[in-house]
Amino acid sequence: MATIIKSYEPTFWDKLYIPALLRGLLITFKHLFRKKVTIQYPEEKLIPPEGYRGLHRLNKDAKGRIKCVACDMCSAACPADCIDIVPGASPLDQDKERYPVSFEIDLLKCIFCGFCEMACPEEAIELTEIYDFSDYTRDKLIIDKDGLLEVFDKTKENNYYSDPGINSN
Amino acid sequence: MDFLSFSIICVKVLIVFAVTMLTVLIMIYAERRVSAFMQGRLGPNRVGPQGLLQPIADGIKFLMKEDIIPAGVDKPVYLLAPAMLLIPALMTFAVIPFGASITLFGRDIPLQVADVNVGILYILALTSIGVYGLVLAGWSSNSKYPLIGGLRSSAQLISYELAMGLAIVSIVLLAGSLRLNDIIANQQGYFLSWNICKQPLAFLIFLIAIYAETNRLPFDLTEAEQELVGGYHTEYSSMKFAMFFMAEYANMITGAALTVTLFFGGWDVPFINESSMGILGVILSILSFSFKTAFFLFLYIWVRWTFPRFRYDQLMNIGWKVLLPLALVNIFITAGYLTLVTLN
Numbered sequence: 001m002a003t004i005i006k007s008y009e010p011t012f013w014d015k016l017y018i019p020a021l022l023r024g025l026l027i028t029f030k031h032l033f034r035k036k037v038t039i040q041y042p043e044e045k046l047i048p049p050e051g052y053r054g055l056h057r058l059n060k061d062a063k064g065r066i067k068c069v070a071c072d073m074c075s076a077a078c079p080a081d082c083i084d085i086v087p088g089a090s091p092l093d094q095d096k097e098r099y100p101v102s103f104e105i106d107l108l109k110c111i112f113c114g115f116c117e118m119a120c121p122e123e124a125i126e127l128t129e130i131y132d133f134s135d136y137t138r139d140k141l142i143i144d145k146d147g148l149l150e151v152f153d154k155t156k157e158n159n160y161y162s163d164p165g166i167n168s169n
Numbered sequence: 170m171d172f173l174s175f176s177i178i179c180v181k182v183l184i185v186f187a188v189t190m191l192t193v194l195i196m197i198y199a200e201r202r203v204s205a206f207m208q209g210r211l212g213p214n215r216v217g218p219q220g221l222l223q224p225i226a227d228g229i230k231f232l233m234k235e236d237i238i239p240a241g242v243d244k245p246v247y248l249l250a251p252a253m254l255l256i257p258a259l260m261t262f263a264v265i266p267f268g269a270s271i272t273l274f275g276r277d278i279p280l281q282v283a284d285v286n287v288g289i290l291y292i293l294a295l296t297s298i299g300v301y302g303l304v305l306a307g308w309s310s311n312s313k314y315p316l317i318g319g320l321r322s323s324a325q326l327i328s329y330e331l332a333m334g335l336a337i338v339s340i341v342l343l344a345g346s347l348r349l350n351d352i353i354a355n356q357q358g359y360f361l362s363w364n365i366c367k368q369p370l371a372f373l374i375f376l377i378a379i380y381a382e383t384n385r386l387p388f389d390l391t392e393a394e395q396e397l398v399g400g401y402h403t404e405y406s407s408m409k410f411a412m413f414f415m416a417e418y419a420n421m422i423t424g425a426a427l428t429v430t431l432f433f434g435g436w437d438v439p440f441i442n443e444s445s446m447g448i449l450g451v452i453l454s455i456l457s458f459s460f461k462t463a464f465f466l467f468l469y470i471w472v473r474w475t476f477p478r479f480r481y482d483q484l485m486n487i488g489w490k491v492l493l494p495l496a497l498v499n500i501f502i503t504a505g506y507l508t509l510v511t512l513n
Binding site for chain 2: 018021024025027028029031032033034035036037038040
């Protein structure tokens with residue numbers, strides 16, 4: 001059934017336009033005093049929503065040793081193929097057999113999907129909430145094992161695995 | 170003319186020039202801040218406290234920029250155009266009284282650079298000359314967008330100056346003089362004696378026309394960014410562009426001051442007789458004038474960030490089919506009323 005939509009016929013009062021103009025001015029005037037949405041970046045930082053996937057880190061265990069056992073699960077799960085692990089025999093004092101001799105993530109290739117932390121059997125790789133890690137060269141954006149451990153030292157107090165968004169899976 | 174009166178005039182010219190340029194700077198800052206606030210942003214707040222030094226930084230930037238003169242421009246006209254726009258814009262303020270007259274060195278000094286007895290004609294003439302600057306800039310740039318901008322501004326001028334002039338005629342009828350001082354004297358007293366109450370229709374027409382006159386939104390068709398890149402100043406860079414910018418803001422200041430003078434009693438403070446109060450009255454009158462002008466300057470910004478731009482045919486329609494007949498009717502009513510009053 002066809003619907004008949006009556007077009008709006010402006011009255012004389014509407015055609016004066018003055019009330020409408022004044023209403024418009026009132027709206028913009030109210031906006032003058034509204035809370036500003038600007039975040040003044042270097043001083044203020046956006047707090048990302050819970051479960052945000054940012055820069056990676058490699059976790060250490062209670063004794064301060066690297067948790068990673070170089071099982072290559074994360075590398076296998078990675079859809080962007082940005083994780084490069086060279087495994088090696090663990091030094092003698094370790095109770096694990098393997099550890100990564102080198103662990104590199106190409107942040108330019110990474111799509112921050114979080115598959116690596118889901119695949120990890122040791123809860124060793126984790127995505128932090130750090131989002132401002134841009135740099136000037138491509139080389140500087142390939143983060144190595146020391147870099148990833150440094151990120152852990154910086155964000156030790158946060159355990160992103162305990163976030164509901166990640167744990168529920 | 171003796172030395173004292175000459176130096177008094179020089180000082181007045183300097184003060185008016187300095188205050189106008191300072192207000193231009195404040196306006197550039199205010200435009201950016203207020204627009205930001207209305208859009209929920211913060212605007213420039215890094216240079217100096219609250220970003221107050223931003224216009225100075227802008228000025229330095231303009232001075233340092235490379236001054237490009239495109240190949241194929243009509244060079245003498247191209248160089249003349251910014252001056253053609255800026256000089257009349259700065260000259261217009263000369264006849265506007267910005268305070269009650271002050272007694273200094275045993276003389277009565279009117280706070281006005283030049284007390285011209287045809288002040289209104291002087292203002293109308295100079296603002297029209299300013300449009301030549303736009304048209305010449307558009308023509309000499311030898312480029313399509315500036316040309317369209319220049320042509321639009323001349324078409325806009327014809328359709329708006331007429332209505333504006335007619336709106337002013339009704340004020341002139343009431344005051345019986347073209348001198349701005351007489352028009353202010355005619356409005357002395359309290360709110361109801363201001364021309365806004367006597368001539369609300371003329372005020373509305375004048376207000377709309379003055380926005381078209383200063384090329385401000387919603388009538389900034391001459392520099393409609395979305396269609397014409399930058400309009401008449403597309404091919405200008407560096408300080409020449411800054412001159413167009415300054416001229417636009419200087420015109421706004423004159424427009425606001427003229428609105429205040431014609432419709433809001435000029436420097437008149439309601440319920441107070443300024444001339445009998447000595448120096449305090451003078452200060453009060455200057456403050457009153459500044460406050461009213463500041464409000465209309467704010468209104469310029471406020472309107473710009475509220476209303477969308479008129480389409481070209483809409484602009485012609487409102488100019489010729491609405492404002493012009495309304496202004497004529499208004500004159501007819503005013504003249505008829507005055508004739509009836511004087512007959513009795």
